Amino acid sequence: MLDKRKFYINGEWVAPAKANDFEVINPSTEEPCAVISIGDQADTDAAVAAARAAFIGWSETPKEERLALVEKLADIYEARSAEMGEAISMEMGAPISMAKTAQSGSGAFHIRNFIRAFKKYEFDRHLGAHAPNDRILHEPVGVCGLITPWNWPMNQVTLKVIPAIAVGCTVVLKPSEIAPLSSMLFAEMIDEAGFPPGVFNLVNGDGVGVGTQLSGHKEVDMISFTGSTRAGIAISKNAADTVKRVALELGGKGANIVFADADEKAVKRGVIQCLANSGQSCNAPTRMLVERSIYNEAVKTATAVASAAAVDIASKEGRHIGPVVSELQYNKIQTLIEKGIAEGAKLIAGGPGRPEGLDKGYFVRPTVFADVNNNMAIAREEIFGPVLVMIPFDTEEEAVAVANDTVYGLTNYVQTQDGAKANRMARRLRSGMVEMNGNPRGAGAPFGGYKQSGNGREGGVWGLEDFLEVKSVSGWSDE
16 A cells, blocks of 8 residues: 655655545555545645745746746656556546546646647737837736646646646645545656745645635635535635635536437437546536437437446456546435436436446446436436436427526537537537537637636636736836
8 A cells, every 4th residue: 555645845745744644545446545644734834835935936937947847847747647547547446548548648738738828928918009108917826725626636737737837826736635646646746847845735635624724824825626516615705705816617517419410429429428437527418418309319329328338447458437436426426326216217227336247346337317307306416427317308499498507507518510500509508618519629728617617717828817917017118
């Protein structure tokens, strides 16, 4: 079992102020794979103090020097990418083939995209020809507390850490205590790259402890959080007393609207995307809305695709689904599957319990419900497991109304070969992102949502600007 009890504070690996061991569980085996420490107020204060002390020097470091360090980090990350994949697979259950590609690869992808955006970013700008002596200055917010989830560890860590330190902020990272090993490996990479002490700090802990301490800390200027809407609300309330900036990337209940003229692979693609990462993605298309004229055929396809989806341990190579991350998540998903049955939804694939042959580990059967209505709990709550609900619709108006009838607004999906209809739908759907006909959004596109899916945007130029203040200056001298 790995001993990972230390924190990374002020450029050094240090022991916690007080011993408080926590076991990291391998979700494929239900056995401990590592032990970490849960931090307390003294650890949080030490990390924040280090970040505060480093801020002025780092924020005044020339852009080129900060860029060079981020580029060095990118090289180190890519050289250790396989190692990162192994850590992610062990801690949160992503199948090893996926962990070494999509999971670990997302980190390298974001680092390189931020480098591209940062090189072109103009921090000092003219207001306009009408005010030749006015300047708009974009300056780092300050000390940032970054709280990241377990489902896509490096995706979220790099979406926060890289833009923050690139623009001149200093940070304290609190990764999920359930899946902290990848973030600790990332801290090793930061150290190897040679960032100045205090620029990046890591303290492990839970949300009630270190998370609350960071969000309410008077020396923290900004909190960036990814996780549940419930936790995001609590963070916002706790941060209000210090009027710090709060950026939130929260839950989702994405609608995948399949029209009768969708391409022939649309339904299969939607089921696979819903089940990916064991359904543990906030932007998963978990509600499939299908035009009634093709609904029965879509139900048959979804049944076949979900029933054929393999489930197995994370350490095995291949294109299968791994376990969900924890016993808590497993129990929540099982409860909602049972609730769907009780509500009268038609179970067409999967169902309660573990898949056959897997009597240990947090494995969930790929599950599909048909004949769901949007008032059922399984259509309204974020299940965060491999569970798809299917809802028929008759008109474009009805599809828009059902899709928007949710507290969430992260990602919606549209499947139609009618370009004008696709564009109409994209405008009318109340979500921060809309993906059409299986086309992924481009590198550097902003990630974020409407309503209770959060605020702020991550990725590309928008991700840089989330960590910047805007200063307006008159009487600027060009001398």
